[in-house]
Amino acid sequence: VLRRSGNADKGDLLGHREVGTSVARRTVVVGLVVSLLFYLWIGFSKGEAFPFSTFPMYSVARLDPYIVPTQRIYGYSASGEDYIVADQNVRGRVRAMRRRIVLNEVQPAVVEAFAQELVARINAGRLTPEPVVGIRVIELRVQLRPHGDGDPLQPKVLKSSVLIDNLPPGLRPVGPVASDTGSHS
Amino acid sequence: VTVLRRAWNGFWFTPTEPYALAAARIVVALCAFRFLVGSPDRLFRVDFSTPYRAYAERDPRTYFPASFLDWFNVPPPTQTWLTLAFALAFVGSTFLLVGLATRPAAFVMSVTLLYLLAMVNSWGKINHGYHVLGIALLVLPFVRSGDAWSVDALLRRAAPRLRRAMPRRSWQYSWPVTAMQLGYALMFFFAGWNKLRTSGLDWAFSENMRNTLIYQNLLVRDWEGSSDFVKAVVSVDHMWIWYLLGAGGLFTELFFVGIVLFRRWKWVRRALLAAGVGLVVGLDQMMQLPNPVLLIMLLIFVDWNGIHHWVQGQFVRFQIRNAPTGAPVVRRAAPAMAESTALTGAGGSG
Numbered sequence: 001v002l003r004r005s006g007n008a009d010k011g012d013l014l015g016h017r018e019v020g021t022s023v024a025r026r027t028v029v030v031g032l033v034v035s036l037l038f039y040l041w042i043g044f045s046k047g048e049a050f051p052f053s054t055f056p057m058y059s060v061a062r063l064d065p066y067i068v069p070t071q072r073i074y075g076y077s078a079s080g081e082d083y084i085v086a087d088q089n090v091r092g093r094v095r096a097m098r099r100r101i102v103l104n105e106v107q108p109a110v111v112e113a114f115a116q117e118l119v120a121r122i123n124a125g126r127l128t129p130e131p132v133v134g135i136r137v138i139e140l141r142v143q144l145r146p147h148g149d150g151d152p153l154q155p156k157v158l159k160s161s162v163l164i165d166n167l168p169p170g171l172r173p174v175g176p177v178a179s180d181t182g183s184h185s
Numbered sequence: 186v187t188v189l190r191r192a193w194n195g196f197w198f199t200p201t202e203p204y205a206l207a208a209a210r211i212v213v214a215l216c217a218f219r220f221l222v223g224s225p226d227r228l229f230r231v232d233f234s235t236p237y238r239a240y241a242e243r244d245p246r247t248y249f250p251a252s253f254l255d256w257f258n259v260p261p262p263t264q265t266w267l268t269l270a271f272a273l274a275f276v277g278s279t280f281l282l283v284g285l286a287t288r289p290a291a292f293v294m295s296v297t298l299l300y301l302l303a304m305v306n307s308w309g310k311i312n313h314g315y316h317v318l319g320i321a322l323l324v325l326p327f328v329r330s331g332d333a334w335s336v337d338a339l340l341r342r343a344a345p346r347l348r349r350a351m352p353r354r355s356w357q358y359s360w361p362v363t364a365m366q367l368g369y370a371l372m373f374f375f376a377g378w379n380k381l382r383t384s385g386l387d388w389a390f391s392e393n394m395r396n397t398l399i400y401q402n403l404l405v406r407d408w409e410g411s412s413d414f415v416k417a418v419v420s421v422d423h424m425w426i427w428y429l430l431g432a433g434g435l436f437t438e439l440f441f442v443g444i445v446l447f448r449r450w451k452w453v454r455r456a457l458l459a460a461g462v463g464l465v466v467g468l469d470q471m472m473q474l475p476n477p478v479l480l481i482m483l484l485i486f487v488d489w490n491g492i493h494h495w496v497q498g499q500f501v502r503f504q505i506r507n508a509p510t511g512a513p514v515v516r517r518a519a520p521a522m523a524e525s526t527a528l529t530g531a532g533g534s535g
Binding site: 025028029031032035036039040043044046048049050051052053054055056057058059060061062063064066068070084086088091092093095096097099100109110113114116117120121124142144146147148151152153155 | 197198239242243244246247251252253299302303306308309310311313315316317318319320322323327356360364367368371372374375376378379380382383384385387388391392393395396397399400403404405406407409416419420422424
């Protein structure tokens with residue numbers, strides 16, 4: 001009634017007032033439709049356009065036998081002592097870089113720069129008991145024990161290999177961790 | 186067409202009061218602070234000189250710009266630019282929180298925060314925890330979020346000339362809240378939809394949940410921060426426990442959108458909100474995926490207009506109860522009524 005009477009911007013006695021013009025509302029409708037269609041398109045097409053996404057995290061079911069690559073990050077002090085770096089941000093970045101390494105999307109120089117940056121970050125955040133001069137990332141291929149097959153908290157290590165290694169020349173690691181393994185589980 | 190149009194208008198543009206939108210504004214500002222400064226104890230020790238230093242010091246070759254940073258070829262960040270963006274986002278968030286110069290503050294904060302959010306996602310790994318905040322930031326600059334619970338509202342009430350610009354109910358207060366809520370709910374929906382599309386019902390009704398819990402707690406976290414409850418859950422022989430956890434999570438993700446679609450069914454809304462809170466808390470406690478922003482953003486689903494009325498009603502009852510015997514209780518007329526009466530010149534009978 002208000003719109004038909006031409007008093008949309010004045011409102012009624014109860015304060016139910018239309019604010020602004022119909023142009024504003026039409027603009028909002030167009031914006032909503034475009035945004036919604038874009039969001040739905042991204043979501044259903046497995047796209048990624050921040051802040052819209054298809055949110056694919058954890059969508060692949062981990063069925064038995066579940067074999068998974070995992071990484072262990074060792075920081076080495078100047079004396080060759082090794083420390084496991086468990087910081088989640090560092091591990092997350094290593095996982096992201098690992099995907100690019102496996103897909104051959106990065107040059108060795110980039111991996112080296114990445115490793116140096118991690119060393120700086122580990123030292124800046126004091127993530128190890130003493131400063132580190134290099135890191136080594138060991139990739140482990142691990143199988144979780146299937147249901148009913150032993151202790152599920154003790155997975156089997158099937159294979160290990162060095163993923164990133166930027167130890168300074170001449171540094172001699174102390175202890176058993178050289179290129180190994182699940183020994184530091 | 187008429188029915189669809191009516192449904193569309195009813196969904197987005199049913200006139201409401203401004204309190205839910207004001208609450209959404211405050212919630213978004215709080216989430217912005219969470220992103221900018223981390224924990225609350227660091228709020229008053231913010232170092233404006235070197236925020237995000239680590240990003241500026243990263244090797245540019247490890248920079249993989251995300252989304253619009255890629256579309257517009259935005260180069261890797263420099264320390265100067267990060268400091269400026271951080272300062273503007275921080276000041277904008279502060280203004281937004283108290284509702285001072287709300288619209289410009291929302292614009293400044295949204296632009297700078299969207300840049301910072303995209304920038305931190307531009308190093309090879311995308312963190313989906315801040316996407317709902319990003320969607321809310323796309324809405325806020327275009328809406329009247331400062332019409333209630335804000336310094337702007339107080340100033341406007343004090344200045345009669347500006348009072349006319351503040352309606353009591355409007356469609357302009359309803360669609361922004363609906364848009365933010367839908368953005369959040371669709372995040373859950375697509376997460377659930379992807380699980381169904383990729384793995385089918387096996388995602389819920391298999392050993393998936395057990396293996397995922399072991400992976401998250403043992404292989405990713407080395408049991409750091411994991412509770413004994415999680416160890417017990419992965420060690421039990423009863424597979425139905427994992428089915429229950431998986432199905433509960435999947436159901437919540439897929440049907441949480443009902444909280445926006447069925448707004449008149451209050452009990453459904455409350456149940457879905459409780460399930461959403463349970464899901465976010467469960468992700469934190471069981472899968473070691475803490476996400477305070479997702480938790481705080483759930484506050485936009487609370488019926489703040491209803492709460493405002495309830496509090497107002499309690500206040501009036503308190504006034505009546507404590508009024509001196511014999512003294513007349515003066516009830517203040519609703520502002521919109523008084524205002525409309527003044528505008529139209531009508532009066533007396535109202």
